Amino acid sequence: MIKVGIVGGTGYTGVELLRLLARHPEVKLTAVTSRKEEGMPVAEMYPSLRGWVDIAFSDPAKADLKQCDVVFFATPNGIAMSQAQALLDAGVKVIDLAADYRIKDVSTWEHWYGMQHASPGLIAEAVYGLPEINREQIRQARLIANPGCYPTAVQLGFLPLIEAGIIDTSHLIADCKSGVSGAGRKAEVHALFAEAGDNFKAYGVAGHRHLPEIRQGLARVAGHEVGLTFVPHLTPLIRGIHATLYARLNKPADIQALYEQRYANEQFVDVLPAGSHPETRSVRGANVCRIAVHQPQGGDTVVILSVIDNLVKGAAGQALQNMNILFGLDERAGLDVVPLLP
Structure with missing residues (x-):
């Protein structure tokens, strides 16, 4: 044990x-x-x-x-x-x-x-603990830096496009929404029910702590610095992150097939059928990132929808996934949980 x-x-x-x-x-x-x-x-x-x-x-x-x-x-x-x-x-x-x-x-x-x-x-x-990128380094690590919640949703969303080299990485946009549990279990006015309930707002537009983490991760994959506009929002949810990601194609590609192939062997990334719109409630309580890809009107703009539970795949679940890798266990151990609905 x-x-x-x-x-x-x-x-x-x-x-x-x-x-x-x-x-x-x-x-x-x-x-x-x-x-x-x-x-x-x-x-x-x-x-x-x-x-x-x-x-x-x-x-x-x-x-x-x-x-x-x-x-x-x-x-x-x-x-x-x-x-x-x-x-x-x-x-x-x-x-x-x-x-x-x-x-x-x-x-x-x-x-x-x-x-x-x-x-x-x-x-x-320290090894950055995003298994879908650093699994082999995690196996050998002593110290693991578990990724942030926004960075997890954003990086998993952009990853296949950047690896394939088919987008303009100088103009990426991450428009993200989070539930209030992301702020932690402490008394703060903005998280009070009367403040956060029946309300929706952006914050940290001038700069958020997760911005350099996301940029660093995407730059490692791209092999050069990336341009990223990251705008987080607070929603009247307890759990969940929804990241709507935008990028411009610089060459034609079958985006759906690209994502399905990239994540075919990843147990905790679920690429939905073409035309899908993932919901935060579909991942509530589970260590999974659900992704859908869109190319509106067949143009050169790609829209990626990425949802996670910020407390699970965005925090504790991913940490447990890292522990399983670290000790040579089945990555699903302790994480074979069906999401909660409703």
């Missing part, structure tokens, strides 16, 4: 990770930390886990995380970077669900996240 620890188990990403790990056949949950909730049974905070998770939150300073095989950081940005090195030195694998190791350029990271990086020496070693 794989001994698993979770640092920061009280947020939405943490409870989603617990939900998935609780039914994983090869996992023994060893520690779930929270300074504030030390001693409280996890199932007392999250009754949905009654009968599935029977341990209590522990103080991270007292939890023996070095006895784990892998530790997940489901924490705010800036926490993993101060604790990862000690765990790696003890032979523990680390999967960070925050952004501490996603961006390779330290100065870029510090600019967007507004703090000094505590362990810049680990950034080069």
Whole structure:
């Protein structure tokens, strides 16, 4: 059994990770930390886990995380970077669900996240955990930077077009919508029901933290810098991301066949039949990205529709998928979940 620890188990990403790990056949949950909730049974905070998770939150300073095989950081940005090195030195694998190791350029990271990086020496070693691109590197990793939710939906959507070299990568557009759980489990005015309910708005148009992560990922595939306009929106949903992506073709191609072939062997990317319009509710609770491709009026503009559950394929599910790869397990272990409907 794989001994698993979770640092920061009280947020939405943490409870989603617990939900998935609780039914994983090869996992023994060893520690779930929270300074504030030390001693409280996890199932007392999250009754949905009654009968599935029977341990209590522990103080991270007292939890023996070095006895784990892998530790997940489901924490705010800036926490993993101060604790990862000690765990790696003890032979523990680390999967960070925050952004501490996603961006390779330290100065870029510090600019967007507004703090000094505590362990810049680990950034080069960290493997970006998007399995559909980096599966072989993930197998050999000690430290995995789990991708962000928007970056997952956008990169999976654009990936086949960029790999094929058939679009103008200087003018890409990502028009994205997210549910409020993406903001985390904290009290903020914009996420109050009376503020977010029955409302729809763009935010971060001048610049969002996920922009450099998306650009970095797409540039690696393209082999050069890309031009990307990324506009996120907040919707009155709890879960879900819908990314509408636009690109201009520079040569004719069978786009539907391209996507079907690229993702034919990917268990967690579902290319829908031509003419489809994926819905966020079709992926609720599941570790899957559903994609549909369109070429309106047969013109040279390609429209890609990409939907994920921001807490699963956009966070905890992808982290578990990375753990399965890391330990040589079936990638579906713990993730063979049917989406919830309605």
